[in-house]
Every structure is written in C-alpha cells, then in structure tokens.
Amino acid sequence: MANILVVDDSESVRTTLRNILTAADHSIVEAVDGYDALEKLKEKDTFDLILLDVNMPEMNGMEFIKVQAEDEKYKQIPTVMCTTESHPKLILEAKKVGVVMAWLLKPFKVDKLKETIRRIVEKRS
Incomplete structure (x- = not known):
C-alpha cells in the first residue's frame, strides 16, 4: 500500500509501528533519529509518508522537518508527528514548517x- 519511513529512537515504538503497519500491507523502513x-x-x-518522533538524540524531529522542508525532493513527503509532546506552541511551530x-x-490508538x-x-495519490 504505502512506503513509510518510521523515525523513532525507541526500538519498542518502532517494533510496534512495524507490526501494525506491515499487518496493514504497508512497507516500512526504520530510522533511529x-x-x-x-x-x-x-x-x-520513494517514501509516501514519514512517521516522526520529536524527542530523539542527535537530530530531533523538529530539526529534521526543517532540513526536510528545505530539500526539493523531501519536502513533498507528508510527515506525521508521533510523539508525547502536546504543547500547542510546538505543534504550531511544526505545522508552519509546511511538511x-x-x-x-x-x-x-491503532x-x-x-x-x-x-x-x-x-x-x-
């Protein structure tokens, strides 16, 4: 169905997402940061979607979306933030980036x- 890049530093979260998404016929590639x-x-x-955590070592999710938005090839890929962060200011800042x-x-919830x-x-599509 969709080619999805799952980005999360937690192995258990990546495993959970991989199990859910492969059961739904999606193709998954995992990244740790x-x-x-x-x-x-x-x-x-050739990714159709990126699932991205905010809090990660090295390059966090907010830093990643800024780099993503500056690249012509990658800014076309829609991104879904999957995170424990719920501060409205952070959400607004992320959405302003455009990806x-x-x-x-x-x-x-699954x-x-x-x-x-x-x-x-x-x-x-």
Missing part, C-alpha cells in the same frame, strides 16, 4: 493511526 532518516531518504527516496500533516499523541495514514496517502 533524524540523521539516520536523512540517510534512509538518500538510499530510497507536517498530522500530530498523533503517544500512546496512539485505528486513529491507520485512519490518519489512509487519509494522507489517499490525498497524495
């Missing part, structure tokens, strides 16, 4: 995650 995600984008730039299409709070992905991927 923003730098790793940029490397994965260079290796395979963040949704903000899901952890722990997220149905909400699937519906958000479906809506964004369908809109992109």
Whole structure:
C-alpha cells in the first residue's frame, strides 16, 4: 500500500509501528533519529509518508522537518508527528514548517493511526 519511513529512537515504538503497519500491507523502513532518516531518504527516496518522533538524540524531529522542508525532493513527503509532546506552541511551530500533516499523541490508538495514514496517502495519490 504505502512506503513509510518510521523515525523513532525507541526500538519498542518502532517494533510496534512495524507490526501494525506491515499487518496493514504497508512497507516500512526504520530510522533511529533524524540523521539516520536523512540517510534512509538518500538510499530510497520513494517514501509516501514519514512517521516522526520529536524527542530523539542527535537530530530531533523538529530539526529534521526543517532540513526536510528545505530539500526539493523531501519536502513533498507528508510527515506525521508521533510523539508525547502536546504543547500547542510546538505543534504550531511544526505545522508552519509546511511538511507536517498530522500530530498523533503517544500512546496512539491503532485505528486513529491507520485512519490518519489512509487519509494522507489517499490525498497524495
């Protein structure tokens, strides 16, 4: 269905997302932080969606979306923030960058995650 880049420093979160999304016929590539995600984008730039955590070592999610938005190839990929962060100012700042299409709070509901992905991927097609 969709090629999704999952970016989270927590192995358990990546495993949970991989299990949910592969069961829904999505193809998953995992990255542990923003730098790793940029490397994965260079290796395979055919992603339909990025699921991104905010709080990560090295390059965090906010730093990543700013780099993503400056790159012509990557700014077209819609990004969903999957995070424990819920401060309205942070959400507004992220959405102003222009690549963040949704903000899901952890722990997220599986149905909400699937519906958000479906809506964004369908809109992109």
